[in-house]
Amino acid sequence: MEAIQRVAVVSGGSSGIGLALVELLHAEGWAVYTCGRDGTRLQDLPQRFPGVQALTCDVTERASVQAFADWVTKSAPRINLVVSNAGGLTEVDFTAANLAELDLVADLRRNTEGAIHWISAFLPVLRSSNPASILIVSSGYALAPATRAPIYSAAKAALHSLSKSLRRQLAPLGISVTELLPPLVDTPAVSHRKGVKLSANQVAAQALRGALSGADEVRPGAVRFLPFLMRIAPRAIERMVART
Numbered sequence: 287m288e289a290i291q292r293v294a295v296v297s298g299g300s301s302g303i304g305l306a307l308v309e310l311l312h313a314e315g316w317a318v319y320t321c322g323r324d325g326t327r328l329q330d331l332p333q334r335f336p337g338v339q340a341l342t343c344d345v346t347e348r349a350s351v352q353a354f355a356d357w358v359t360k361s362a363p364r365i366n367l368v369v370s371n372a373g374g375l376t377e378v379d380f381t382a383a384n385l386a387e388l389d390l391v392a393d394l395r396r397n398t399e400g401a402i403h404w405i406s407a408f409l410p411v412l413r414s415s416n417p418a419s420i421l422i423v424s425s426g427y428a429l430a431p432a433t434r435a436p437i438y439s440a441a442k443a444a445l446h447s448l449s450k451s452l453r454r455q456l457a458p459l460g461i462s463v464t465e466l467l468p469p470l471v472d473t474p475a476v477s478h479r480k481g482v483k484l485s486a487n488q489v490a491a492q493a494l495r496g497a498l499s500g501a502d503e504v505r506p507g508a509v510r511f512l513p514f515l516m517r518i519a520p521r522a523i524e525r526m527v528a529r530t
Contacts, residue, residue, distance in 0.1 A: 293362045296320040297345055297404050298372030300327035303423060303471060306490035307369055312338055319358045321345075322372070345372045345400030348407075355407035364415045367497060370404045371423040373397040375438045390437060397441035401448070416460030421497040422449050423466045426509040430516065430527035453502060462500040466493045469507040470530070482507075 294311045298304035299320030311318045312335040321343035322328050328340040343354040358365070374396045378388065401422060412418045428446035431439030449465035456463060470483045484507045496504035505512065515523045 290364075291315065291317050292366045293317045293364060294319070294367040294369065295358055295362075295365055295408060296369040296371060297343070297400070298322055299340065300324055300331065302371075303466075303468065303486050303489055303493070304369070304371040306486035307371065307494065308335065308338060310487070310490050310494055311367075316367075317362065319362065321354050345404050346395040348403045351400075351403040351407045355411075358408075359411050363411065365408060365411050365418065366415060367419045367421065368405065368408045368412060369421045369423070369497075370401040371421075372400055372404070373423065373441075375435050377434045378437055379434075380436065393435075393438045393441045394444075397438065398444045398448075401445055405452070412461050413459055418461050419497045419500070420452070420456070420461060420463045421466060421493060422452075422463065423468070423493075424449065426467050426469050426505070426512060426527070428465075428467055429509075429512050430524045432530060433528045449503075462497070464493070464497040464501050464504060466496070466504045466506075467509050469509045 292315075294316045296304055296307050296311070296318065297320070299308040300322035304320070304322075308318055308320050308331065318335070318338045320328075320331065320338065320340050322340070323342060323344050325342045328342060331338050331340045341354055341357060344350045374393065376393050378390065405420060405422075412420070422445055424445045425439075425442040427435065427439040428442035431443070446465065446467075449463055453463040466489070468484065468489050471486055471489050489506050492506050493504050512523070512527075
C-alpha cells in the first residue's frame with residue numbers, strides 16, 4: 287500500500303527557524319502548509335519548494351488564524367504536526383521616558399497570544415489525527431530573562447509554562463507537546479547582533495527529531511546546559527544570560 291503523506295502546519299514559515307522547518311519538512315516528503323504576515327515573502331515559497339502551500343495570516347488576530355485553519359483543513363482532514371513558531375522580539379527599556387508612546391504588549395500578542403490562537407485553532411483536527419505532535423518554539427530566555435527584552439522574555443516564559451500544562455492535558459488524546467528553547471540563532475531578525483549563533487537549519491533538524499520522538503523539550507546549543515547551571519549557581523547564571 288502507498289504510504290499516506292504526512293501533513294505539517296507551520297506558522298511564521300517565511301523566515302528564520304520557520305523557513306528552515308518548511309525546507310526540512312518539504313525535503314522529507316511532508317505536505318506543508320505555512321503562513322506569515324509578509325505576503326511577498328510567502329509568494330516565493332511555492333516556487334522554492336513545489337507543493338508547499340502558503341497564505342497570509344496574522345497570529346495575533348484570532349479570526350485570521352481560524353480562517354487559515356479552515357483553509358488548511360478543507361484539503362487536509364488529518365494533520366500530523368502543528369508548529370507554533372511565529373513571534374518577534376522588541377527591545378524595551380523601562381527607564382526610558384517614552385513608554386507612553388510604545389506598544390508595550392506587542393511581544394505578548396505575537397508570542398504568547400499568537401501561540402494560543404494557533405494551537406487552539408488546530409486542536410479539533412489534531413484530536414482526530416491521533417497520534418499527532420505540537421512543536422512550540424520558545425526561547426532560552428524562557429528559563430532566564432534578557433535585560434534588553436523583558437517583555438519578550440516574559441512572553442516566552444509564559445510559553446514554557448503553557449507547554450508543560452498542554453503536555454499533561456493532551457497526552458491522553460495522543461497529542462505530544464514539544465518545546466523548542468533555542469539560543470541565539472542566525473536569522474535576519476538578529477543579523478545586527480554579535481555572538482555565537484547556531485544555524486536555523488541545525489536548530490530545525492534538532493527540533494523536528496525531538497517533536498517526532500515525543501521529547502518534552504529540545505534545547506540546542508548552550509541552552510542544553512542552562513537548567514543544570516541554574517541549579518548550581520542560579521544568580522550567577524541569570525546575570526550572565528541577562529547580558530546576552
